[in-house]
Amino acid sequence: MLDTSKSLNPPVVVHCSAGVGRTGVVILTELMISCLEHNEPMEVPTMLSELRQQRMLMVQTISQYKFVYQVLIQFLKNSRLI
DSSP states (O other): OHHHHHHHOOOOOOOOSSSSHHHHHHHHHHHHHHHHHTTOOOOHHHHHHHHHHHSTTSSOSHHHHHHHHHHHHHHHHHTTOO
């Protein structure tokens, strides 16, 4: 059963207290990593703007925004892409 559920790619629920700050960081980071893995164009500001059209205030602080970039840089280093 576990193998079957993994192959279906069910949706993931991500939530923090307000549902925007840390939640936005996780969602934005996952979306950007997916873009990298699939060799798709990656523009963090554009993706964040699209997220904010669906839910205002996603990624609330500069430190959260910087953290997204730090995670992406670490992902690229670990993937040996930079």
